[in-house]
Structure formats: C-alpha cells, structure tokens
Amino acid sequence: xxxxxxxxxxxxxxxxxxxxxxxxxxxxxxxxxxxxxDVEPMQIRxxxxxxxxxxxxxxxxGEDGPQAVAADRLLQDGALSRAAEAGKPILAICAGYQLLxxxxxxxxxxxxxxxxxxxxxxRGPSRAVGEIxxxxxxQLGIGPITGFENHGGRTHLGEAVQPLxxxxxxxxxxxxxxxxxxxxxxxxxxxxxxxARNPKLADLLLAWAVGTDPAQLPPLDxxxxxxxxxxxxxxxxxxxx
Amino acid sequence: xxxxxTPRAKFAxxxxxxxxxxxxxxxxxxxxxxxxxxxxxxxxxxxxxxxEGRHVxxxxxxxxxxxxxxxxxxxxxxxxxxxxxxFGANMPTGHTTALAKAPKAEYAALECDEHYLGQLLxxxxxxxxxxxxxxxxxxDRAMEVTALAAKWRQTLQASGAxxxxxxxxxxxxxxxxxxxxxxxxxxxxxxxxxxDSAICPNCGAHLDRFGEFWRCTNCxxxxxxxxxxxxxxxxxxxxxxxxxxxLNLQLPGRVNRANAATALAVASLFGVDPAQAAxxxxxxxxxxxxxxxxxxxxxxxxxxxxxNPAGWLESFxxxxxxxxxxxxxxxxxxxxxxxxxxxxxxxxxxxxxxVVVTGDRRTDLAVRLEVDGVDFLVxxxxxAAIAAVPPGPxxxxxxxxxxxDIRAEFNRVN
Numbered sequence: 312x313x314x315x316x317x318x319x320x321x322x323x324x325x326x327x328x329x330x331x332x333x334x335x336x337x338x339x340x341x342x343x344x345x346x347x348x349d350v351e352p353m354q355i356r357x358x359x360x361x362x363x364x365x366x367x368x369x370x371x372x373g374e375d376g377p378q379a380v381a382a383d384r385l386l387q388d389g390a391l392s393r394a395a396e397a398g399k400p401i402l403a404i405c406a407g408y409q410l411l412x413x414x415x416x417x418x419x420x421x422x423x424x425x426x427x428x429x430x431x432x433x434r435g436p437s438r439a440v441g442e443i444x445x446x447x448x449x450q451l452g453i454g455p456i457t458g459f460e461n462h463g464g465r466t467h468l469g470e471a472v473q474p475l476x477x478x479x480x481x482x483x484x485x486x487x488x489x490x491x492x493x494x495x496x497x498x499x500x501x502x503x504x505x506x507a508r509n510p511k512l513a514d515l516l517l518a519w520a521v522g523t524d525p526a527q528l529p530p531l532d533x534x535x536x537x538x539x540x541x542x543x544x545x546x547x548x549x550x551x552x
Numbered sequence: 553x554x555x556x557x558t559p560r561a562k563f564a565x566x567x568x569x570x571x572x573x574x575x576x577x578x579x580x581x582x583x584x585x586x587x588x589x590x591x592x593x594x595x596x597x598x599x600x601x602x603x604e605g606r607h608v609x610x611x612x613x614x615x616x617x618x619x620x621x622x623x624x625x626x627x628x629x630x631x632x633x634x635x636x637x638x639f640g641a642n643m644p645t646g647h648t649t650a651l652a653k654a655p656k657a658e659y660a661a662l663e664c665d666e667h668y669l670g671q672l673l674x675x676x677x678x679x680x681x682x683x684x685x686x687x688x689x690x691x692d693r694a695m696e697v698t699a700l701a702a703k704w705r706q707t708l709q710a711s712g713a714x715x716x717x718x719x720x721x722x723x724x725x726x727x728x729x730x731x732x733x734x735x736x737x738x739x740x741x742x743x744x745x746x747x748d749s750a751i752c753p754n755c756g757a758h759l760d761r762f763g764e765f766w767r768c769t770n771c772x773x774x775x776x777x778x779x780x781x782x783x784x785x786x787x788x789x790x791x792x793x794x795x796x797x798x799l800n801l802q803l804p805g806r807v808n809r810a811n812a813a814t815a816l817a818v819a820s821l822f823g824v825d826p827a828q829a830a831x832x833x834x835x836x837x838x839x840x841x842x843x844x845x846x847x848x849x850x851x852x853x854x855x856x857x858x859x860n861p862a863g864w865l866e867s868f869x870x871x872x873x874x875x876x877x878x879x880x881x882x883x884x885x886x887x888x889x890x891x892x893x894x895x896x897x898x899x900x901x902x903x904x905x906x907v908v909v910t911g912d913r914r915t916d917l918a919v920r921l922e923v924d925g926v927d928f929l930v931x932x933x934x935x936a937a938i939a940a941v942p943p944g945p946x947x948x949x950x951x952x953x954x955x956x957d958i959r960a961e962f963n964r965v966n
Contacts, residue, residue, distance in 0.1 A: 325750035325758070329688065329696065334895025334923070341923045356750075358758050374696045380756055441889065459890045502892050507919055535918045542915055 316349040317520055320365040322391070323357045326381045327407050330461065332371025334504030335402060338513050339367070346529050348521065357381060361390035366520045368394055372405030372462075372502060375417035382410040382422055395427045400495040400519040404505065405462055408490070408498030416464060428491050428498055429469030435482075438463045443481030443501055444547055445489045448473050452525070453511035455479070456489075457543045458501025466491070466500075475499050480547045495519045508543065510536045557601055564595035565602070565652045572649055584637065588645030591652060599644055602651035603660065603676040606635070609818050610672050610715075612664040613684025613726075614697075615863050616811045617642070619803065620684060621663040622839045623815035627829035628822060633657040640840050643668050644675065659822065666700055670707035673715070680821050681708075682718040682814055686725040687745045688896070689860040690888030697725065697748050704729040718817045720810075721778040724749040724759060724766060728773060737792075739817050740764065740781035741810040744869065745862035747896065780817045782809045789813040789830070791820070797830040802837045804854075805870035841959040841966055848962075850943030853878075855965070857955045859887070861896035864949065868901050871947040876906035878937045878946060880954035881913045887952050891916045899924040908937045911954040934958045 321336045340350040355361055357380065361368075368391060373381070385391050395401055401411075409415035412430040415422055424431070443460040447453045456476050466484040468474060468491055475490025475497060476483070483489025483500055490499035497516070499505055506513040510533050511525070518525040557565065572587030591598045609628075611621045618640050625636045635654035637646045642663040651660060664672050666686070673681070683704070686697050708717070709732040719730035721738040725748065730736050743749070752759055757770030767774035779792040787799040789812060799812055812833050816826045838844035842857045858867040871877065883891050891913050899921055907928045909917040914930050921928045931937050934957070938946070950958055959965055 324747075328747065328896075330890065331892030331895030334892065334920075337895065337923050341925075356758070374698060376698065376756060377751070380751075459892060461890065503890075504892055504895050507895065507923065535915065535922055539915045539919050 316351050317343050317367070317517075318351045318353060318362070318365040319367045319369065320353045320355055320362060322355055322361065322368060322370040322407075323381050323384070324354050324371070325356045326377035327371040327373035329371070329373045330405070330459075330502040331504050332369075332404055332502065335369055335371070335404070335506045335513075338504065338506040338510075339369075339517060342510065342513050342531060343517055345531050348517075357384045361385075361388050363390050363393060365394070366399065367516060368399060368401045370401070370403045370407030372407060374406075378406040378410060378415070379417045379422050381407070382415070382424060385410065385425055386423070392425055392427055395494070395496050398495050400516045401427070401497070402506075402516055403496070403498040404502055405460075405500055408500065409464055409466065411496065411498050412466065427496060428493055429471035430466050430491050430498075431469075432464045432466045434463055435465040439482035439500070441481055442543060442547055443478070443483055443489060444544060445476030445478045445480075445483065447476045447512075448492060451475075451492065451512075451515060453509065453515055455544065456501065456505075456512065457508045457540055458499070458503040458505045460500040461502070462500055480551070507536065508539060556605065561595045561598055561601045564591045564598050565655075567591060567594055568598075568649060568652045572653075584639050584641035584646045584649040585643075586645075587652070588641070588648035591648050592645065599648045599651070599675045602648060606651070606658060606660050607822060608660045608662060608676045608678040609680040609682060609822070610662050610664045610669065610676065610678045611682045611684070611818075612666055612669050613720075614666065614687045614689050614860065615866065616684050616807060617663045619808060619839045619842065620682065620811040620814050621661050622836055623812055623833050624682070624818050625661045626832040626836055627815050627819035627824055628659045628661060630819075630824050630828050630832060631822065632659050635660040637663055638840065644671060647672065647676065666704075669704060670711075673707060673711045678715050680718060680818050681715045682818050683720065683726050683730055684741065684811075684814065685720055685723045685743065685862070686729075687748045687860065687862040688893065698753055701725040701729045701753055705732055708732050716821055718814060718821070720814075721776045722764065724773065725753050727776060728753040731773075731776075736776070737780070737817050737821065738776045738778040739810070739814050740778035741814055742782070742806060744807065744865050747861075780813050782806065782813050789816050789826070791816070791826055795826075797826045799830060800834040802834060803839075803843050805866060807866045807869070838966060841955065841964070844959075844962075844965045846962045846965055848938055851938050851941060851946050852944065853938070853946045853948050855955065855958060856947065856949045857952070858949050859951050861893050864897040867949045871949070872945065874905065875945040875947055876908065876941040877902060878908045878910065878934070878941070878948045879917055880909070880911035880934065880937075880948070880950035880958060881917050882911050882951060882954040882957070883913050883916075884953045887954075894920045899926050902926050906941060908940050910934060910937050911950065911957075934961050
C-alpha cells in the first residue's frame with residue numbers, strides 16, 4: 312500500500328468528545344495496525360493549528376456551546392475545508408456532522424457552518440435518543456449500520472450529498488435518512504462509537520486514506536464486532552415486536 | 553423535630569412508615585421510595601416539616617456521594633444521632649423516609665441526586681452543602697455536565713446563600729458552581745477525570761493546568777487555595793491549621809481518602825473535632841455493598857461499583873495489580889442505555905492480567921477490550937466468572953444494575 316504511516320487527526324477533543332468519540336480513533340488505529348499499517352494519532356486541541364498533511368480527519372459530538380466555538384475556530388483555521396477539497400477522508404459525528412453543513416442551530420440561534428457538506432441543520436420537535444439502525448447507501452458497500460443517537464437537531468440534505476443510510480430504526484436526519492456522504496466525507500449521528508459497531512465503515516475510511524479498495528484490505532477476525540452488531544439488531548427487532 | 557409536627561404531618565409519617573414496612577416485608581426493596589411517595593402525597597410539605605429544626609448536610613456530585621455520606625454520618629455520630637438515606641435512595645422520597653425513620657435524630661446527612669439539589673436546598677434548609685465533583689454520567693437520560701454545573705450555580709445563587717458550601721477545589725465545574733456562595737470551605741479532593749473540564753465553564757477559554765493548579769487564561773477563574781487536603785505521603789488528611797489527621801481506612805484508593813477529607817471538613821463545621829471523627833471513618837468497611845468482600849469456593853471477591861468513565865478509572869486505580877479482574881456491564885434504564893462511554897475509559901492498564909467480562913452488555917466490553925489489546929474471556933454471569941478464575945483474590949468492577957445483580961448473588965451483601 313502507498314502509505315507506511317497513517318496520520319489520523321482527531322479534531323478538538325477539548326470541545327467535541329462527549330459520547331466516547333475517542334473510540335473511533337482507537338478503532339481505526341487498531342484496524343490499521345492489525346494490517347501492518349503504522350498509525351500516528353494526532354489529537355489537535357481547538358487552540359492548535361490543524362495539520363494540512365494528515366491522511367484522515369475525525370471530529371466528534373458535543374454540547375451547543377462548544378459546537379459553536381468549534382465551528383468558529385474551524386472556519387478561521389481553514390485546514391479542514393482544504394482537506395475535504397483534497398479528497399482526504401473526514402468522519403464527523405453529531406455536532407461535528409452538523410457544523411460541516413451550511414448552517415446549524417445552537418444556543419437558540421443559527422450559526423454558519425463550514426459548507427463542506429451540502430446540508431443544513433435546525434432544531435427538531437424532540438430530542439432523538441436511542442438505538443439507530445439503517446441500510447447504508449448501496450454504493451458504499453457496507454450493508455446495514457448500527458449506532459446510538461442523542462441529538463436535538465434535524466438535518467436537511469441538499470442535492471450535492473447522498474444520505475449515508477435509509478433509517479430502519481431511530482431518527483437520524485429526519486426519521487427517513489441518516490447521515491450524509493459526498494466524496495470521502497462522511498457525517499453521521501451515530502455514536503456508540505460508530506466505527507466500533509460498523510467495522511466495514513471503518514475499513515472504508517481506511518481504504519480511502521491509503522488509496523485502495525476496501526476489498527484489498529486483509530480481512531480481520533471480526534467475531535466480536537459481528538456479535539455486537541447481531542445483538543444490537545436483534546434488540547431492535549425484539550423492541551419492535 | 554417530630555414533636556412539633558402538625559397532625560397531618562404525623563399521619564403522613566405513620567403512613568410512610570407503614571408503606572415502607574410493607575414494601576420490605578413483601579420483598580420489594582427497602583421501602584424508602586414507596587414510603588416517601590405515600591408520605592408526600594398525604595402531606596406535600598412533609599420533607600420540609602421533617603427537616604425543620606435539624607442540622608442538615610446535603611452531599612451531592614457525580615461520584616462518591618454514597619461513600620462520603622456514610623463517612624459524614626460516621627463522623628457526626630460522634631456528637632449525636634444522625635438521620636441518613638443510607639440505602640442510596642437519593643431523591644426527595646428517599647430523604648423524606650430517612651427523616652421519618654429517625655424522628656429523634658438532631659442531625660441529618662442526606663445524599664442528594666445532582667438533579668434534585670435545588671429542591672433539597674429549599675426543602676431541607678441545610679447548614680452545609682458538600683459538592684464533590686461533576687463528570688459525564690448516563691448522558692442519554694441526564695443533562696450534559698456543563699449544563700448541570702450552570703443549574704447548580706443558578707440554584708445556589710437563588711438559595712440566598714444560607715448554607716456553608718464544602719467544595720472540591722480541584723474540579724473547575726464545582727468551583728464555578730460554588731464560587732457564587734459567600735461561605736465556601738475548599739477541599740483538595742482531586743480530579744481523576746479532566747476531559748469534562750478542558751475549557752472554562754465560565755467563559756469557554758482553555759484552562760491551563762500545572763500539576764494540581766489550574767486557571768483560566770481569559771476570565772481568571774482559578775483553583776482556590778484549599779483549606780483541607782489529602783496528605784501527599786501516608787494516609788492522612790491535613791486540616792485548615794496544618795494539622796494532620798491520620799486515616800486508617802478500610803476503603804481503598806486515593807478517591808476514598810479525598811471523600812474522608814470532605815467528611816472531616818463537613819463534620820468540623822458541625823463542631824466535631826476531626827481528631828475524634830477520623831478514627832470513626834476507619835470503621836466503615838463497605839457501603840451498600842461497595843467495597844464489600846465476599847467469598848465463594850476459595851475465591852475472595854472485592855466488589856467495586858463504577859457507573860461512569862471517572863468511576864471506572866478510579867476503580868482501576870484502586871485494584872491490586874495482580875489478581876484477576878471481572879468486569880460486568882449492563883445498560884438498563886438506570887445505567888443509561890448508551891454504552892459509548894466505555895470508549896472514554898482506558899483499559900490498557902488491564903493488559904497482561906486475567907480479565908473476565910460479563911453482564912448484559914458483555915459483548916460491548918469484549919469489542920472494547922479487543923481494541924485496547926487486552927485479552928479477555930466472556931462468560932454468562934458472575935457464577936461462571938467465579939468458576940473461570942483460580943482460587944484467591946478477585947477484583948470485581950461493575951456498573952449500577954450489574955453491581956446489584958452481583959450483590960443479589962451474595963445475599964444482598966452490604
């Protein structure tokens with residue numbers, strides 16, 4: 312593979328790391344190392360410059376106040392937008408997902424987003440809390456997805472993005488679709504963390520980062536993640552009956 | 553106290569005790585919640601009436617409130633009878649029951665759920681309020697933690713500052729909430745989990761930390777000088793005048809020495825000599841099953857309750873480095889349905905020892921441990937976990953309902 316050391320930037324853990332978001336970084340590092348790819352995880356605080364040269368960028372979820380501060384600092388820094396233009400994989404969760412759009416709602420008002428994804432978010436009628444599941448966009452080739460959501464926002468997708476998934480349980484963007492995807496940028500309401508519960512999504516991001524096809528990545532023993540997925544889907548089925 | 557109760561309040565108290573006794577007799581629990589509910593229906597002001605004339609301390613925070621309440625009760629018992637909600641029923645129904653059951657107690661040490669602090673400030677008119685720490689806990693059903701700190705700050709300000717606050721100088725969220733009060737006694741109670749206070753709760757700027765000191769570079773919020781602290785060497789608490797009070801706690805860990813420091817600070821505000829109180833804390837061997845030692849088939853289990861990331865990190869700090877560890881995780885309603893927080897806990901310190909996982913959500917733990925490179929064995933329940941480890945000491949760490957399941961297996965050990 313083209314890359315010997317994979318540099319993964321985790322953005323703003325000081326502001327946006329409310330629901331085990333570090334887990335996505337840990338899962339990516341674990342799955343890369345298991346394939347012999349060295350990983351250099353880089354935790355970048357909101358008072359530090361964002362490196363331009365990383366291979367992947369992660370941003371997590373958080374409360375209204377920190378979300379607004381994070382968006383402001385990301386706009387000033389500019390590196391995340393350039394990374395998106397350069398085709399670097401970006402995974403954004405919940406509040407981090409919302410701020411990639413054109414606008415989001417926090418602290419009782421609308422804020423300007425980064426315009427990396429063609430979407431906007433506003434406030435929903437109620438908080439969406441609980442297990443979420445869906446069928447991922449077929450082009451992504453990752454099958455059903457599972458996670459846990461906890462957000463008050465609703466997200467409206469524009470023409471230039473695809474939904475990450477069709478919702479089969481939970482709310483996601485609006486009760487019909489969940490998350491968004493364009494190029495190598497993925498946004499989602501799934502924490503849990505999302506990549507621990509969706510190893511194929513983790514591998515898709517890794518494949519994008521190293522410039523290969525997911526099918527080319529050596530397979531891993533996913534007995535435990537697969538069992539966890541089975542349990543979570545089964546729990547949703549039991550709850551629906 | 554109860555001599556002054558109105559006939560209605562007396563009637564409500566009698567019904568409360570009857571309901572609690574019935575609940576216990578029918579094996580439904582200790583009756584604290586149902587008793588209090590019945591009493592409060594008959595006399596909505598019952599809690600207020602029962603608290604009147606007593607010297608009350610409220611103890612709240614994310615972690616350590618049950619243990620600190622037990623320590624405080626032990627210390628206050630040096631000077632009189634103490635009403636306390638020792639069953640962990642820490643909402644107004646439980647407080648009402650605790651007071652109703654101890655009509656002659658001049659003092660009350662009440663553990664208070666974080667979300668009921670305002671209500672209790674109004675109803676119980678506490679002389680002292682101890683605020684331990686705030687960190688993320690059951691986020692799917694509770695408030696996010698900065699919002700909770702803001703609510704406390706507002707509540708304390710609105711309460712008219714009748715109480716003296718005993719507060720943790722090492723937790724920026726606690727300092728921010730408590731600093732609106734004119735009388736605060738600061739305790740260096742430590743902070744094992746700093747991720748929820750990376751930024752200033754007051755202004756959103758970054759907090760600078762150097763060792764135990766922290767300050768906001770923007771608004772100036774900083775660590776107050778503590779009057780009470782845990783000694784750096786040996787098992788002792790250091791009081792405001794620099795005097796050392798030796799501890800010989802049965803409960804493990806730095807965090808319990810800090811809980812002891814808070815209890816001594818509270819007790820001294822009630823006029824208890826810390827030198828007289830300190831030995832009483834050493835008599836506490838377990839707290840509602842927490843830290844209890846039980847034996848089965850030659851396995852000596854120590855039971856540790858840990859409900860959130862801060863609690864799990866504190867447990868890993870307490871456990872002996874060699875024995876096998878059993879981890880049990882549930883995600884029922886009171887635990888929070890969301891297990892994401894286990895990714896906020898670093899499990900790498902468990903690598904190289906025998907780790908057995910169980911509980912409703914054992915598969916979540918399995919995935920988590922695999923990511924951290926920790927070998928593990930997955931079993932169905934605590935019995936299977938015991939069978940899977942050799943005779944000798946075993947450390948058991950479990951979250952709330954998982955812990956209660958294990959306690960049930962050991963005859964609800966206290």
